[in-house]
Amino acid sequence: MNANGTWQGTLASSNTHESVTLLLAGPVARCTAWHTALQADARFRVTSLATDAQDARAKLSAHPEILLLDAALFAGPGPLVDFLTAVEGAVYVLLPPQATPSEVEGVRQVEMVKGVFTGDINLLELAGRMYADALALRQKRAGGLDAVWNRPTGGSGPVGLRVITVWNQMGGVGKTTISTNLAYEAARRGFPTLLIGLGAPDDLPLILGLKPSPNITSWWTNSSPDGLRLSIQKVDTLDVIAGFPDVLSEAQAMSTPVEAPNSIPNLIKTAAHYAGYAVVVVDAPPTSLAANAISVSNTLVLVARPSLEGVMRTVEAYRTISERLAGEHRIPSNAVHVVLNRMGDRLAAEEWHRAASSMLGRSFPPIIAQIPDEAAIGHAQDQRRVPLAASDGFARALKPLADQLLQINSAPGIASSPKKTINLGIVKLKV
Ligand SMILES: Nc1ncnc2c1ncn2[C@@H]1O[C@H](COP(=O)(O)OP(=O)(O)O)[C@@H](O)[C@H]1O
Ligand SMILES: [Mg+2]
Structure with a gap:
């Protein structure tokens, strides 16, 4: 387990009442702003942050349910689309303001991309849609297993x-x-x-x-x-x-x-x-x-x-x-x-x-x-x-x-403990 909680993302269980796991990828300032905006929202659990393209690719192995991505991490539309095709969760992409309509369209065409924005994202507005998309995907993937699940009785259930x-x-x-x-x-x-x-x-x-x-x-x-x-x-x-x-x-x-x-x-x-x-x-x-x-x-x-x-x-x-x-x-x-x-x-x-x-x-x-x-x-x-x-x-x-x-x-490495330090290399976030 590394300090930024990648483990936790891999290990999230998928009961519908649980928060959805989120990978934030973008320049440090963007990740920090997004993270702050989502922190208080119990529907989400930011399990990883990635501040360069390679790191983002590695952190996909944790199967985050949502990826919120600032495309500034990529050199251009080609590498960006390549990367996006490997994502299994719902993706929301922020493109630079100068992105052309055809570039926007190219990104929108990628299967898991649920939203493309230019300039900025209003997370308050988007949060409800992200959550609904992630739950819908969860349900689709569970493929009707409800009949055999031994669901925990009462309580909010395990988070890890x-x-x-x-x-x-x-x-x-x-x-x-x-x-x-x-x-x-x-x-x-x-x-x-x-x-x-x-x-x-x-x-x-x-x-x-x-x-x-x-x-x-x-x-x-x-x-x-x-x-x-x-x-x-x-x-x-x-x-x-x-x-x-x-x-x-x-x-x-x-x-x-x-x-x-x-x-x-x-x-x-x-x-x-x-x-x-x-x-x-x-x-x-x-x-x-x-x-x-x-x-x-x-x-x-x-x-x-x-x-x-x-x-x-x-x-x-x-x-x-x-x-x-x-x-x-x-x-x-x-x-x-x-x-x-x-x-x-x-x-x-x-x-x-x-x-x-x-x-x-x-x-x-x-x-x-x-x-x-x-x-x-x-x-x-x-x-x-x-x-x-x-x-x-x-x-x-x-x-x-x-x-x-x-x-x-x-449990160590799986905990969503109230205070944990996320090391972004440059800044340290308390989550
Ligand atoms: N604590 C124990 N006391 C008595 N018998 C045991 C104990 N643990 C295992 N056994 C017996 O030892 C045998 C081997 O155990 P098992 O769990 O099948 O081992 P393994 O899976 O490692 O091959 C079984 O017959 C089991 O009943
Ligand atoms: Mg045996």
């Missing part, structure tokens, strides 16, 4: 979104147990939550009592919010997309380019941006497919055994994301958490953490929960019940993890 990958490079450590129960708890707390399995054959149908299909392969045949809906099964209020039915389908996913519409990153992005989930939890396998999930997550939970071998494997997993996959994901180091699973007579949490820090050569991410080794956990899964409901000890132990990750309004 968690995409949580639960992972380690080891099998059998408790990834599935932790991810299913964390997701179940998120749904129980009222967050619209989607759990995605990536195993092959996936354990989720087995332990959650689901049918073999639909599953993630349904998404391949229809890679749209509708296709996503058709892939879902429900466990109480939790939506679940079960993983691969066999290794052949897993192999097919592995050979799918990440940019393809039916890729796993795109499935997760569709859930996050267009389907209205506030929490997406991915039960990631030890295979290379985990990178697909990590690349679009903002939170990582490493599940580890409380043994020296567990330390070694987990340090290795952390190095993978902090070194080898650096630049290929946007998980800040303070959004990596360790869960020690099956505590017993092996290493105590402090010993584990000390060993991990010493092996890594710097402080290892914190241990956020310690789950006891309890026969009731396995028994519940054998009976296709969620252990949370079957074991108080397990529920108590998992609580710190859920509390930390589901404080969505104040």
Whole structure:
């Protein structure tokens, strides 16, 4: 997450009652003026500011719902139109006063451009239209998913979104147990939550009592919010997309380019941006497919055994994301958490953490929960019940993890905290 809140833009959930996300792009003075004008308007949330063309292009990756752009950032109509064709949100463009009618028309022709102005924009007048356009786009993209959403009951709902990958490079450590129960708890707390399995054959149908299909392969045949809906099964209020039915389908996913519409990153992005989930939890396998999930997550939970071998494997997993996959994901180091699973007579949490820090050569991410080794956990899964409901000890132990990750309004990097400094390079804005 960088200081200007790009993260927040990426992560905005898309419930209709929430403010719409806005990218302001223009010279510093223009951004400052626009920002001041929009700040007090609860319908909008300025998630990023860009003061040059390259920066604006980079910040489109956060999928702002509205782009308010001063064309002065571009050398001329050609580069401007090129840029505009890449925008997915509603765009309002301010052209210089000397723009010719044909230049104005050229910009107006771009699909997502909803308004073109010359000289100045009266934001007070425009705000209502921008908001209506953004909501209309939101609704269009949600594609009628309302029927399966688990909307939070009451309250204003979360303003941020968690995409949580639960992972380690080891099998059998408790990834599935932790991810299913964390997701179940998120749904129980009222967050619209989607759990995605990536195993092959996936354990989720087995332990959650689901049918073999639909599953993630349904998404391949229809890679749209509708296709996503058709892939879902429900466990109480939790939506679940079960993983691969066999290794052949897993192999097919592995050979799918990440940019393809039916890729796993795109499935997760569709859930996050267009389907209205506030929490997406991915039960990631030890295979290379985990990178697909990590690349679009903002939170990582490493599940580890409380043994020296567990330390070694987990340090290795952390190095993978902090070194080898650096630049290929946007998980800040303070959004990596360790869960020690099956505590017993092996290493105590402090010993584990000390060993991990010493092996890594710097402080290892914190241990956020310690789950006891309890026969009731396995028994519940054998009976296709969620252990949370079957074991108080397990529920108590998992609580710190859920509390930390589901404080969505104040989560680091996702917060819309009352005072935050936006660094524009030249000026600093308090928002
Ligand atoms: N805390 C625990 N106490 C007892 N059994 C556990 C615990 N956590 C996981 N298990 C059992 O260990 C096995 C592996 O757990 P699982 O969550 O499937 O691991 P992974 O997904 O990492 O392969 C399962 O049979 C599960 O029931
Ligand atoms: Mg598993």
